Amino acid sequence: MAERVVITGLGVCAPNGISLEAFGNAMANGESGIRFIPELEELRFGCQIAGRPEVTENHLNHHFTSLQRRDLNATGIIYGVIAGTDAWNNAGLPIASPELPDWDSGIVFGAGTLGVAKFREAVRLIDAQNVRRLGSTAVIQTMASGISAYLNGVLGCGNQVTTNSSACTTGTEAILMAYDRIATGNAKRMLAGSCSDSGPYVWGGFDALRILPRNYNDSPNKASRPMSASAAGFVPGSGAGALVLESLVSAEERGAKIYAEVLGGSINSGGQRGDGSMTAPNSQAVQRCIVQAVRNSGIRNSDIDTINGHLTATAKDALEIENWCEALGRSGEDFPLINSFKGQIGHCLSAAGSIECVAALLQFEKNSIFGNINCEDLHPQIVEKVDESKIPQKTVDYGPKILAKSSFGFGDVNACVIFKEY
Template sequence: MKKRRVVVTGLGVVAPNAIGVPDFLEAIRMGKSGLKYVPDFERLKYLCHVTGRPPFEWESLREIIPEVTFHGLRGMGIGFGLRAAVDAWQDAGLPLETETPRWDTGIVFGNSTADSALMQNVMRRVDALEVKKLGSRVVEETMNSGVTAYITGRLGLAGKIVTNSAACATGSQAILMGYEYISSGLADRMVTGSTEFVDTYIFGAFDAMRVLSRRFNQEPEKASRPMSRTAGGFVPSSGAGALILEDMDTALQRGARIYAELKGGATNSGGQRGGGSMTAPNAEGVVRCIREALRISETGPETIDLVAGHLTATLGDLAEIQNWSLALDRKDADFPWVNSLKGMIGHCLSAAGSIESVAAVLQIAHQFVHPNVNLEEPNPEIVKRIDASRIPTASTPAVINTVAKANFGFGDVNTCLIFAKWK
C-alpha cells in the first residue's frame, strides 16, 4: 500500500514562557525566557534554584472540560496536557463536542512519572489508616496513562489510544508513532504530544545528580545556556505540547489549514554500548537515527535548513553537534541553521520534544529562526566545527523549508523527525 502523506493541522502549547500558539510564537520570536527563581529550592538546599513553570491558571480548565470532570481533578501534568491537546484540537478547526465516538481518530500522548505530590498524599493516607479518604479518582489521576485517558474522554477519541514514555525522547516519539499510524492507513487523524510536571520532589531527584545549572541562581533567565562556553548544566522545567496530525487527503477534504508536512522520522537506541549509557547516547546510534529519518522521509541531508536540536546546556552539546555534522555530512558555513529552545524555557523533559516540535512547525509556517539566548560566548569547540553565523542569537528571517527535530533521552533513546513546508 502506498504510504499516505501526513500533515500538521493543529497546535497547542503550555510552555514556561507562554500558553497558546499566538503568545508562544511571539515569545520565541523575542527570545522571551520563562525561567524563574524558586525560593523553596534554596530552602531545601538544592544546588539549582531555577525552573520553568507555565503561567497556568487551573480555573482555565473550566472553559474546556465539563464541571463534573473539573470538580476534584488534581495533577498538573494532566491539566497541562488537557489544555494543550484541546487547544490544538480547536486550532485545527475541529468540533469539540460529539455524541458518538470518533472512530477515525486516536491519540499518542506521553509523560514520564505520575505527580509525586499526589502519590505522597496516597502514601500518607495509607500509612495513617485513612485510605477511605483518598476518594474514588485517585487511581485515574496517578496512573501513567491518566493524561491520555482524560484527553480521550474529552474529545471522544476511539482509535488507537497509546501512552508512551521514553524520557526526554517521549514527545518526539509520540509524534512519530502518530505519524506511523496515519501513514500506514491505521488512522485518519491522531492527537499527539506529551506533558511534564516537575514538582519539588522530581526536581530534587535531578538536583541530586549534580547535572543542573547552579551559577545563575540569582539571574534565572541566564541559567540555561545551550552551546555556550559558560554552560553549566540543564534546568528541569514543566509544560505540554500537542500536534494534530492528519492524513493529507482527509485534511484537504475538510478544508483544514495546514501548518506543515511531517515527512517521517525514526527512533532507536544505542543499546547503552559503544560509549552509550543510561544518561549518555551512543554516538553511532544518534547518527544512525538521523540518517534513518532522512531515508524514511526521502529527504536529502543537503536540504535540511534548520536543525532544531536537543542541546541541553551540558557537555553533551558538543557531542550532539559533532553527531549532526557527521550524519548530515555538513560543517562550517555549510551547516544548517541550528537552535535550541531550552535557553528560553529550560528542559521540559518528557514534554521537550512536543513543545520544541510546536516551535519547529511555527518556524516553518512563519519563515524565521528563533534566537539562541544566553549565547554571548559560544563554546569554542563547537564553532571550530560549524560557523558561528549558523547559530543566530537574534530572531532571523530565513527560508525554512525543512527542519530536522531530534531528542535524545535517558536510557540511550533517540528520536528524529523531519518537518517540511507543505506543498
C-alpha cells in the first residue's frame, strides 16, 4: 500500500517576498513584485521590466557563510538555497551531523539555466587566457545539478539527491518526483523545489522572441495580465520555491505541522505533435494530464474546488481554460475557482511551478483564495466558458478542500498535482 504524503515545510524567494510571511501577505493583498530594471533599459531591451527577488545583504549573511559567499554570483543558487533551507527549517527538521548523512531524506530541486552570469565570466576569462582566475566555485555554480549539490552540502541528505529540468514545468515535476519517492517507501522526506536565474542573459532570448510586453515599462505592476483581453505577453521573473514532502507516518511521529496532503498527479508530453510545438501545448496532452492526475489521486472531477493555473498572460490563456473545461467536464457556474499568480510575480520560468505551489498551499492555511490582479477586462473567450464569479479579482474568504495545480512548459511538457486539505 502506498504511503500517504503530506507537506510539512515551505520556503520561498519570490519577487514580492522572501519569507513565508512577507510572500503570503503580498499574495493576499495583491501586491506585485514586478519592477523596472534599469539594466534592461541600458541594454536596449524592448521589455524593461521583470520580477526579481530583492535579496539583501541580511538575506545573504543569514543563509551563507563568508566562505560560501566567495565568488558566488549564480542567482539561481542563491534563490534556491534561501528557499530550500527556509523550507527545511519551517518543517522543523534538523541538519545532519558532520559525521553521518540523513539516509531517510533526499532532494529533488530543479533548474532551467543555472549560473549564467558565472558562465559568462568564465568564458571571458578563458578567452583572455586567464583560466587560473576562474576560482574553485566555477564548476558547482554552472553545472546543472549545482543547486541540489549546494543544498545537500548544507543539509546532508543521504537519499536521492538530484536536479530535474523541464522548462516551466520543472517545479511541479520536482514535487511529483519527490512524492513518488516517498509514496513507494524509498524515502521518508524529500525537499522539492526549483529555481531560476535572473538577469538579461536569461531574459534576452524571450525579448528577442517578442513575447514580452513592451508598453508597460512605465507601469510595471500592470504589465502581467493573465486571462485579460489586453494581455500583451508574459513578464519574465525569477526566484525559487521549496516544499518539504514527508510520509504521513513520519510527520505524525514527530508532531509536524501539516499544510496539506499530496494526493497524486500526472506528468506527460504532447510530443510536439498535433497543435503542440516547442512553444505551444498540445491540447489533447494537457487534457490527458489533468484527467490522469484526477484518476491517480482517487478523486472525482467534481471534488476539485480550486485551480491554480499556468496562465501566463498570453493568447494561450483562453485555450488553457478551454482545456480545463474539457478535462473536468465543468464550465459556467459549475467551474472551480481559478487563479493565476503571474500577475504578481511574473513568469518565473523554471521556478514558476514551485513558487506558485507554495502560494497555492498558503491558501489552505489562510482559508482564502488569492485574487487575480490585472484582469478587470476578462478575455471574452474565457467568459464564454467560465462564469466571472469563478475568477476572483481580489482575495476571497474561502477555504479550499481540493486544489489542482498545473504547469505547462516549453517542449510541450505538462504536469498537474492535486493537493487536499488536511
